[in-house]
Amino acid sequence: MYDIRLTDVSFSYGDNPVLRGLSMAVAAGEFLAVVGPNGAGKSTMLKLVAGLLRPDCGEVTVAGRTVDEARAAGDIGYVPQNFARNIADFPATVAEIVSLGLVSGRKKKLSREAARHIVDHMLAMVDLKDMRNRRVDELSGGQQQRVMVARALAGNPSLLLLDEPTSGVDYDTSTKIYGLLGQLNQSLGITVVAVSHDIEKVTRWAGRVACINKGLCFLGDCAEFRRVHAQEPHLLYYSS
Numbered sequence: 705m706y707d708i709r710l711t712d713v714s715f716s717y718g719d720n721p722v723l724r725g726l727s728m729a730v731a732a733g734e735f736l737a738v739v740g741p742n743g744a745g746k747s748t749m750l751k752l753v754a755g756l757l758r759p760d761c762g763e764v765t766v767a768g769r770t771v772d773e774a775r776a777a778g779d780i781g782y783v784p785q786n787f788a789r790n791i792a793d794f795p796a797t798v799a800e801i802v803s804l805g806l807v808s809g810r811k812k813k814l815s816r817e818a819a820r821h822i823v824d825h826m827l828a829m830v831d832l833k834d835m836r837n838r839r840v841d842e843l844s845g846g847q848q849q850r851v852m853v854a855r856a857l858a859g860n861p862s863l864l865l866l867d868e869p870t871s872g873v874d875y876d877t878s879t880k881i882y883g884l885l886g887q888l889n890q891s892l893g894i895t896v897v898a899v900s901h902d903i904e905k906v907t908r909w910a911g912r913v914a915c916i917n918k919g920l921c922f923l924g925d926c927a928e929f930r931r932v933h934a935q936e937p938h939l940l941y942y943s944s
């Protein structure tokens with residue numbers, strides 16, 4: 705069963721064609737790393753799956769449904785690029801930011817106790833329980849990123865989309881963040897799609913790698929990706 709299926713998807717910003725005829729599928733429970741050069745269309749692809757953009761042509765489905773249906777059901781958690789940096793000046797506590805994620809997909813309003821319980825559970829998952837009442841602008845960049853992951857998880861998604869979740873964080877913190885994503889994927893079965901420039905770290909946890917440059921240039925397991933990267937790197941930059 706596929707969680708995400710893109711079929712012959714094309715997208716342009718005005719007269720700038722960014723994706724052309726992109727077709728690919730991500731299996732339920734998979735951890736997919738999405739790599740590629742700057743401006744290749746990786747974030748655009750993620751936004752199409754998150755339902756923030758609509759393809760000019762082609763189709764995107766999530767768990768057999770339209771993206772709008774999957775979004776309405778709360779199936780999709782999305783952590784945009786630089787999100788942590790953008791909320792860093794927002795005068796809110798960690799728990800308040802995470803609780804913003806509770807609205808997604810829930811038809812019934814949660815009681816205060818239930819909401820608190822879920823927020824605490826999410827903060828425990830990302831190892832930030834002791835920070836619940838701290839202002840988010842007092843946290844490090846890596847801690848802020850983990851708050852954003854907790855916020856996305858609070859909607860109980862089956863699919864987590866992350867756009868460069870470790871940009872601007874140090875080596876050890878990015879190792880921890882990818883470890884966290886790997887554990888969420890392996891222990892909870894959440895499908896993870898992470899756009900990343902940190903190929904070495906993301907491929908420690910990802911099962912497969914997609915290389916995008918306007919179209920799909922490569923899709924395969926990490927061992928194959930490393931082999932092609934070492935021996936025939938040009939193959940990673942040209943889609944057929």
Ligand SMILES: Nc1ncnc2c1ncn2[C@@H]1O[C@H](COP(=O)(O)OP(=O)(O)OP(=O)(O)O)[C@@H](O)[C@H]1O
Nearest residue numbers: 717718720722740741742743744745746747748749
């Ligand atoms: N909102 C927008 N309006 C117009 N053009 C855009 C917009 N967002 C992105 N673009 C353009 O679309 C192209 C693809 O951008 P996108 O952000 O998807 O690439 P990317 O692969 O994620 O790049 P990076 O690795 O640098 O983040 C780029 O040429 C970019 O300038």
